[in-house]
Amino acid sequence: MQNVELEAVLRVPGKNAARKLKEKGYIPAILYGKGMESIPLAVETGKLRTIVQKHGRNVLLNLVVNGATHQAILKDEQRDELTGKLIHIDFQRVSMNEKIEAAVPLKLEGVGVIESKGLLVQHQKWELNVESLPTSLPDEIVVDVSNLKIGDTLLVKDVNVPEGVEKVDDPDEVILTIVAPKNADVPETDESVETSSENG
Known part of the structure; x- marks a missing residue:
């Protein structure tokens, strides 16, 4: 850098x-x-x-x-x-030879995919606190959320960081959750359809 x-x-x-x-x-x-x-x-x-x-x-x-x-x-x-x-x-x-702590912004990719399913990304955390040498400190950390489903939660420990960078936040701290809009009908999953068929 x-x-x-x-x-x-x-x-x-x-x-x-x-x-x-x-x-x-x-x-x-x-x-x-x-x-x-x-x-x-x-x-x-x-x-x-x-x-x-x-x-x-x-x-x-x-x-x-x-x-x-x-x-x-x-x-x-x-x-x-x-x-x-x-x-x-x-x-x-x-000092270029001493590690520092800093808050790095999280950049989400795949939000459009989530929204196209009628779901929302509910944020709890917008930055990740990390430790690294000054020259290794990233401008942002990219997180792909496109494969998440309703009810899924992304934790600090789920986020990959570049080599030479260490996370200092609680590993189990919540970053975001995928939710349905209020008063919206939740789409049936394959499991719920199968259960309904068996009961019928």
């Missing part, structure tokens, strides 16, 4: 300073990591958005601060509860 450069500026903590930065198109941030003091920063909102849209949320960054480059990931984000607008970013400095 190629590192993407993002320039950051030092900022003075405080609400007034944060407001002025936002007016200039910057978002407050902080950089922290093992063996270092936290550094208050600000990055251009537009540039950060473009990078995430192009490379994914788990992109490896060369975060340039006052001429010094820090290899980092976007660890956390805070949004306004009412507007959903991004208001703060946490960057974590990483």
Whole structure:
């Protein structure tokens, strides 16, 4: 995975300073990591958005601060509860030789097949928490649900992850369940048809 450069500026903590930065198109941030003091920063909102849209949320960054480059990931984000607008970013400095934990989005394939049968995918979990070296961290994890039937449940342990990546979530945690819409007639299975025939 190629590192993407993002320039950051030092900022003075405080609400007034944060407001002025936002007016200039910057978002407050902080950089922290093992063996270092936290550094208050600000990055251009537009540039950060473009990078995430192009490379994914788990992109490896060369975060340039006052001429010094820090290899980092976007660890956390805070949004306004009412507007959903991004208001703060946490960057974590990483070592290429040390494993990190991160939340990786799940990308479902085959949802159209499920819906064509008149069924629904009921989500419980949209991300998978994994551990890997920064260079092995995937942008997304693809899960094929096309073969699932009504009542089937997909668990964390059912998901395959790339080599070098380990799942850290509870193996029995539910990711999704295939259900029928409310008030919908459930299609008869072959077993139920056979049972009805025998009873008749």
